[in-house]
Ligand SMILES: [Zn+2]
């Protein structure tokens with residue numbers, strides 16, 4: 613088969629490799645689309661790869677073409693999205709269903725070969741079936757959608773509550789949609805980009821605030837000039853400014869979940885940090901999207917929510933769809949800061965048009 617094989621920093625070559633063979637309990641998938649994830653960029657354009665040569669790619673969809681011995685849950689012809697985590701299933705965390713916390717995990721597309729290829733092999737439990745009415749390209753968005761749902765469930769979110777979402781990248785966008793579907797009383801979104809805020813408005817945000825606006829603080833006041841605060845605050849940008857804003861936006865006894873991962877050193881003044889004492893709010897983080905009954909409800913609910921239209925998205929989320937043979941150019945685009953606006957999908961088959 614053909615694959616995009618990473619041989620070293622910025623050396624991702626379109627070349628012929630052995631087609632993998634499914635072992636017992638595994639399935640062979642003909643890959644349709646794979647999203648380039650933020651985590652892939654330092655692996656290709658930097659030195660973050662675990663080893664060379666490796667085939668990356670972990671946000672993917674495809675068609676099951678062959679099943680190994682003992683596979684009963686999926687059949688050739690099934691449309692599937694890949695859940696990339698391969699936990700050990702033996703440790704304390706795996707026994708509790710907290711698979712993402714496993715200390716001895718493998719991962720399709722970073723610790724073993726992934727889907728920047730014509731075919732990929734994965735255990736049947738990692739192959740999430742989705743309905744024929746859902747186009748394949750949407751299957752490459754399962755992972756961010758499950759990450760958003762897992763993040764929401766890290767807090768004791770209740771219908772009717774007031775919620776703030778910081779950052780309207782893809783995770784923020786799907787967090788907003790889940791919150792509305794789960795019955796949030798109001799969702800206020802914060803971003804620095806008016807286009808993203810407009811998108812959020814179209815998808816049900818009750819209020820959109822641009823934190824670059826000079827009157828941002830005024831927009832956040834209630835009728836008495838007091839700063840409004842929220843029951844639940846979800847940070848999805850991993851940005852120093854937005855992480856710090858969560859401490860101000862949460863109500864006393866409220867809760868904050870950091871879904872975005874920080875990329876820079878982060879400092880708090882004593883006064884800022886003291887809000888955690890004075891407000892007695894709960895602060896937690898979220899990691900990946902797995903829960904009891906591997907890979908967990910997040911994945912089943914995502915398949916159903918896309919089918920039913922509870923979670924909606926269209927081609928406007930895509931920046932480019934590029935054929936596998938152009939994978940090196942695709943990663944090259946990320947070397948120009950700010951150039952790539954939206955998801956880049958790698959198309960493994962030679963189908964015409966988005967499918
Ligand atoms: Zn990813």
Ligand SMILES: [Zn+2]
Nearest residue numbers: 700703706714
């Ligand atoms: Zn484990």
